[in-house]
Amino acid sequence: MRIALLGGTGNLGMGLAVRFAQIGYEVIVGSRKxxxxxxxAVKYNEVLKKLGGNSRVIGxxxxxxAKKADVSVFTIPWRHAFSTAERLKDLLTDxxxxxxxxxxxxxxxxxxxxxxxEGSAAEKLAxxxxxxxxxxxxxxxxxxxxxxxxxxxxxxxxxxGDDEEAKKVVIGLINQIxxxxxxxxxxxxxxxxxxxxxxxxxNLAIKSGSKDLGVRFV
Amino acid sequence: MRIALLGGTGNLGMGLAVRFAQIGYEVIVGSRKxxxxxxxAVKYNEVLKKLGGNSRVIGxxxxxxAKKADVSVFTIPWRHAFSTAERLKDLLTDxxxxxxxxxxxxxxxxxxxxxxxEGSAAEKLAxxxxxxxxxxxxxxxxxxxxxxxxxxxxxxxxxxGDDEEAKKVVIGLINQIxxxxxxxxxxxxxxxxxxxxxxxxxNLAIKSGSKDLGVRFV
Numbered sequence: 061m062r063i064a065l066l067g068g069t070g071n072l073g074m075g076l077a078v079r080f081a082q083i084g085y086e087v088i089v090g091s092r093k094x095x096x097x098x099x100x101a102v103k104y105n106e107v108l109k110k111l112g113g114n115s116r117v118i119g120x121x122x123x124x125x126a127k128k129a130d131v132s133v134f135t136i137p138w139r140h141a142f143s144t145a146e147r148l149k150d151l152l153t154d155x156x157x158x159x160x161x162x163x164x165x166x167x168x169x170x171x172x173x174x175x176x177x178e179g180s181a182a183e184k185l186a187x188x189x190x191x192x193x194x195x196x197x198x199x200x201x202x203x204x205x206x207x208x209x210x211x212x213x214x215x216x217x218x219x220x221g222d223d224e225e226a227k228k229v230v231i232g233l234i235n236q237i238x239x240x241x242x243x244x245x246x247x248x249x250x251x252x253x254x255x256x257x258x259x260x261x262x263n264l265a266i267k268s269g270s271k272d273l274g275v276r277f278v
Numbered sequence: 279m280r281i282a283l284l285g286g287t288g289n290l291g292m293g294l295a296v297r298f299a300q301i302g303y304e305v306i307v308g309s310r311k312x313x314x315x316x317x318x319a320v321k322y323n324e325v326l327k328k329l330g331g332n333s334r335v336i337g338x339x340x341x342x343x344a345k346k347a348d349v350s351v352f353t354i355p356w357r358h359a360f361s362t363a364e365r366l367k368d369l370l371t372d373x374x375x376x377x378x379x380x381x382x383x384x385x386x387x388x389x390x391x392x393x394x395x396e397g398s399a400a401e402k403l404a405x406x407x408x409x410x411x412x413x414x415x416x417x418x419x420x421x422x423x424x425x426x427x428x429x430x431x432x433x434x435x436x437x438x439g440d441d442e443e444a445k446k447v448v449i450g451l452i453n454q455i456x457x458x459x460x461x462x463x464x465x466x467x468x469x470x471x472x473x474x475x476x477x478x479x480x481n482l483a484i485k486s487g488s489k490d491l492g493v494r495f496v
Contacts, residue, residue, distance in 0.1 A: 170464040173471055215496065218478065246388040246481045253391055253478035260436065260471035263464045264495055276494040277482050278433070 063233070064088040064129030066122050066144065067136035069100045072160060072198065075206035076133060077104045079237050081116040088118050090125030090132075097121060111209055126151040131229070133158040133198070138181055145188040153191040156226045159251070160198035161185065162258040170266065171259035175252055182220065182251035193226035195219060196251040197234060197242070199258050202272030215274040218245040218254040243277060281451070282306040282347030284340050285354035285362065287318045290378060290416065293424035294351060295322045297455050299334040306336050308343030308350075315339060329427055344369040349447070351376040351416070356399055363406040371409040374444045377469070378416035379403065380476040388484065389477035393470055400438065400469035411444035413437060414469040415452060415460070417476050420490030433492035436463040436472040461495060 063080050065073040068089045081087045081104070089104060091097035101119030108115060126132050126148045134141050138161045145152075161181035165174040178184040182196035197219045205211045217234050219242050221227035227244065234242035245254060261273045281298050283291040286307045299305045299322070307322060309315035319337030326333060344350050344366045352359050356379045363370075379399035383392040396402040400414035415437045423429045435452050437460050439445035445462065452460035463472060479491045 167467065168465070170468060172467060173474075213496075218482065243482050244485045245478060246485055247386070249385065249390060250388060250478065250481055253474045253481075256391075256471045256474045257478075260463060260468065260475075261495060263468055263471075264436065264461050267462045267464055273495045276496050277479060277491045278431075278494050 061131060062086040062088065062129045064090050064125040064132040065135045066090040066125060066132050066148070067092070067140070068133070069096060070135065071203035071207035072201060073135040074100070074104060075201070075203065076135065076198070077117050078107050078111070078209065080233070081108055082111060082113045083236050085116070087116055088120050088125040088129055090120055090122040092122060094119070094121045097125070107209065122148060123151060129155070131156040131158065131233070134161060134185065138163045141181070142184060142188060145185055149189050149191070152189055155192055156229060157185070157189055157192040157194050158198065158230055159185045159194060159196040160201070162199050162255045164259040170263045173256035173259050175255070179249060180252035180255050182248055182255070186248060193223040194248060195221035195223065195227050195230045196248065196254065197230055199254050200261060200275045202261070202274045205272045213239045213274065214276065215240055216277050217242045218277070219243065220245045220248050220250045220254060222248045279349065280304045280306065280347045282308050282343040282350040283353045284308040284343060284350050284366070285310070285358070286351070287314060288353065289421035289425035290419060291353040292318070292322060293419070293421065294353065294416070295335050296325050296329070296427065298451070299326055300329060300331045301454050303334070305334055306338055306343040306347055308338055308340040310340060312337070312339045315343070325427065340366060341369060347373070349374045349376065349451070352379060352403065356381045359399070360402060360406060363403055367407050367409070370407055373410055374447060375403070375407055375410040375412050376416065376448055377403045377412060377414040378419070380417050380473045382477040388481045391474035391477050393473065397467060398470035398473050400466055400473070404466060411441040412466060413439035413441065413445050413448045414466065414472065415448055417472050418479060418493045420479070420492045423490045431457045431492065432494065433458055434495050435460045436495075437461065438463045438466050438468045438472060440466045
């Protein structure tokens with residue numbers, strides 16, 4: 061199975077790219093710019109080598125990454141995600157697309173969840189990518205910690221989707237990553253409740269002066 | 279300090295009443311009906327005795343409970359909470375009022391967060407109780423487990439509010455309960471993100487066939 065991290069040049073993209081490559085998947089890091097994607101692939105492969113793995117990450121423009129991949133993760137800032145989806149939609153037909161998108165706004169000294177009229181970013185993405193198999197996941201991963209590979213964590217990943225088979229594939233992928241436990245949270249409409257945890261985690265971290273926080277359902 | 283559990287005849291009310299009484303607070307269980315409140319007070323005192331504590335819980339009508347208490351927790355089903363608040367508002371002037379309210383709706387085989395136009399139940403309560411000091415907390419406590427006193431848990435309680443002093447008082451109360459850790463989540467407007475975790479927890483429990491779930495921020 062080939063996994064693309066579209067716009068996967070940030071912390072979440074790096075964390076997922078390296079970990080999926082370590083497990084043995086073919087991984088593509090996508091970017092708007094080919095050069096940027098190439099540069100990040102070199103970086104991720106260096107990290108992989110240091111961790112004792114093989115170079116398995118390639119860098120491509122988002123369009124080519126989407127075309128080649130079986131599963132594409134939208135590791136794109138939410139403000140750009142929907143226009144990117146419009147551009148890529150034909151390339152993603154029938155494919156699994158994972159939304160970790162969390163729309164939020166700053167409000168004074170804290171962050172607030174700012175869902176679109178569709179109810180959640182995942183449902184809006186599904187509206188655009190009508191022919192793709194949308195699953196939402198990875199919203200609550202503390203990205204900066206996740207991009208460090210000596211960091212130990214034990215975190216839950218709530219997974220939502222209306223395509224049960226696609227959801228199972230994504231849950232299977234997540235459960236292969238050490239320290240993550242995937243939980244089926246139900247329909248895609250449940251995404252709004254998972255997305256909204258992320259600004260809360262940021263607020264809690266700001267207030268307590270602590271590191272990035274993730275979540276456990278216990 | 280006197281603590282009232284308004285409408286505190288259910289699991290969350292029982293869990294809080296018994297635990298606060300154990301710590302040594304004067305506790306009032308309130309109900310619409312005096313007889314119901316009395317009956318629950320007898321029950322809670324029996325539990326307290328079994329746990330080796332003193333009978334410290336009294337039962338009163340919500341009006342009298344609100345009048346006598348320094349801190350009133352709205353352990354009332356959210357559909358009835360706002361009309362109760364209208365009735366009690368003069369009695370709660372200048373007092374600390376805690377909202378554990380979570381508005382939600384069933385949608386097919388899962389639950390979805392259904393906030394009022396104010397943004398959250400806590401903000402709606404604050405709109406009604408303009409002269410009270412509103413703090414929100416306890417939303418994500420798995421109530422059935424919390425009403426069992428041999429149950430061990432380690433759960434986080436996100437606390438929101440615009441009255442910093444009142445929030446500190448509530449955080450102090452929560453941190454005295456064994457197994458709970460209070461975290462300042464910021465302004466009252468953050469409540470929407472905390473409230474929305476509860477239907478997610480219910481969905482996760484339904485999907486996994488597991489017990490009531492709570493949350494940890496790690």
